Every structure is written in structure tokens, then in C-alpha cells.
């Protein structure tokens with residue numbers, strides 16, 4: 001729904017797989033993910049803990065660290081090429097300058113020995129920014145917009161700031177170099193509801209003003225409902241459903257998406273109506289290598305889900321990977337958790 005700005009690049013993640021080395025060998029945390037970020041849109045990625053969201057975010061900057069590695073696939077950014085193929089200085093310059101980011105642990109990753117302002121200048125110098133006073137002014141203005149005293153924050157050390165303030169510093173650092181692709185991993189988790197709403201509004205405003213292509217990673221469906229144009233749902237390293245946010249949330253087709261929605265307590269009505277998804281999400285070592293990764297928790301699983309990769313179905317603007325999503329039966333309101341899981345790639 002956002003205005004597509006000519007400056008906003010498109011991003012195509014194709015057949016992306018990321019593995020981590022474990023005692024049991026290399027195991028996939030992200031498997032065969034295909035996801036396109038349309039220019040000028042905000043895409044939300046949701047899923048329970050361990051579904052591979054942060055690993056996907058790191059891949060956007062080719063920043064997966066050992067014991068992990070990108071084992072296949074590409075992340076093509078318009079004007080930049082395949083980030084997965086970048087190395088050395090090209091890669092370093094890309095991070096921050098072309099792809100702005102705030103990682104989940106960003107609020108703890110500031111340098112405790114330097115003021116925020118000093119770290120900002122280091123960032124500017126490392127990216128050959130000529131106008132450092134301009135950079136400081138921009139940083140102050142972004143912090144002011146997020147409800148902080150920008151000048152004071154820049155003079156502060158990390159230990160002088162609360163978790164929520166550090167989180168906003170992280171968002172400022174993601175935006176300040178004027179990158180046109182921005183990756184925000186859990187940007188508002190440490191914030192109270194009111195501040196969260198303010199920050200989401202500001203992210204949206206800056207996104208539109210600057211013509212960005214933005215990826216927001218969150219476990220919170222409320223956050224994506226608030227901010228994202230498109231929504232991608234991950235489970236066990238797979239993308240199981242994606243499409244326009246309103247459609248996915250309004251009429252989820254994958255049983256996992258349905259389960260996530262049903263697990264949200266309502267503010268009105270009977271709180272018991274919220275039904276937690278039974279079972280737990282898989283870990284690296286328990287993700288089934290074959291068949292549907294969601295089948296253990298799926299109320300409508302079929303025999304084929306045990307062994308067959310779910311087909312990737314394109315239904316209008318929606319992509320669903322599920323054995324049951326294609327047949328008329330399962331698309332009727334099959335309440336509970338829903339049919340088998342699938343994913344959107346190989």
C-alpha cells in the first residue's frame with residue numbers, strides 16, 4: 001500500500017538455505033526460501049521462536065556467522081547484485097550504506113566505551129561520509145522524532161540509556177546512512193505499547209518519505225498488522241504462506257497461519273477463545289528432513305504430509321505451501337490448526 005518510489009530497490013531472495021554446524025552435522029535453519037520484497041513496500045516476516053527469521057535477516061546482509069553459513073541461494077538487490085556473492089570491502093560498504101539494519105541483539109551491541117555520538121561518527125567515517133555534521137544532525141532529528149532528546153542521547157554512553165532507548169538508537173543507526181533497503185529484526189520488542197505504536201508509525205513515515213524497501217522481522221502479529229504491506233509466515237526454516245497482509249490475516253490459508261491467529265487473546269469477547277497451538281515448534285535437530293515440517297502440530301494432516309514436500313501454490317497474490325491448501329475441502333473454514341504445512345520453495 002505504500003507509494004512505490006523510484007529509488008526503492010526490489011529484493012529477490014531465491015532458494016535460500018542456511019545451515020548451522022552442530023554435533024549432528026550441518027542442519028538447515030532456513031530451507032529453500034523464495035521471497036520477493038517489492039520496491040517501496042514493508043514486508044513482515046512472522047513465526048515462532050526458532051523458525052529461522054533472524055537467520056533470514058542476517059542473510060540479507062550476508063552476515064551469517066560460523067558455525068552458520070549460507071549453503072545455497074541468492075539475495076539479489078536492484079543496483080547491487082547478489083549480496084551472497086559480495087566479499088571484503090564491498091560487503092562492508094553494503095552493510096549500513098545500502099542495507100540498513102538493526103539486529104535483534106543490537107541494543108546490546110553498542111560499544112560501552114564510546115558515546116553514541118562517537119560511534120555514529122565512526123560509522124560515518126567507515127562509510128566515507130563527507131558531511132559528518134550533516135550526519136549528526138540527521139541522527140539527532142531521527143532520535144527527536146522517536147521521542148528522545150537527540151542531543152543528549154548522542155552524548156550518552158550505552159549504560160546511561162534504557163533498553164527501549166537503546167532500541168531506538170539501533171533504529172536510528174539503521175536509517176541514518178540513508179540506505180534504501182532496511183532490515184529491522186524485532187525493532188520494538190523492548191518497548192511499551194505506546195512507545196511501540198509511536199516507533200512503528202515513525203518507521204512507516206520514514207519508509208514512505210525516503211522510498212525504502214523494508215523487511216521487518218517479528219514474532220508479534222500485531223506489529224505486522226500495524227506496519228506491513230505484505231506478510232510472510234515462517235515455520236521450521238520454511239516459508240509456509242505469504243501475501244498481502246490484510247488477506248493473509250483476514251483469511252489465512254495455511255494451517256500454521258490459522259493457528260498463530262487463533263492463539264492471539266482477544267481484548268473483547270471470551271478470552272478462552274484464544275487457543276494456543278498444540279505442541280512446540282521444532283528445533284534444528286527435530287525438524288523433519290522430509291515431508292511437511294508442520295505436520296506434527298497440524299490438525300488436518302494427511303498421509304502424504306509424512307513424506308511429500310508440500311506443493312507451492314500460487315492463489316492470486318498469495319503463495320501457500322501445503323498439501324491441503326489446494327483442494328476445495330480444506331479451504332473451507334476447517335478451524336483448529338488447519339491442514340498440513342508447506343513452504344514456498346523447493
Ligand SMILES: Nc1ncnc2c1ncn2[C@@H]1O[C@H](COP(=O)(O)OP(=O)(O)OP(=O)(O)O)[C@@H](O)[C@H]1O
Nearest residue numbers: 020029048049050051052053054055056067283284
Ligand atoms: N549460532 C547458531 N548455532 C547453532 N544454531 C543456531 C545458531 N543460531 C541460530 N540457530 C538455530 O537456528 C534456528 C533458527 O534460529 P533463528 O534465530 O534464526 O530463529 P528466529 O525465528 O529468529 O527465533 P527467535 O525469534 O527466537 O530469534 C533455531 O533452531 C536456532 O536454535
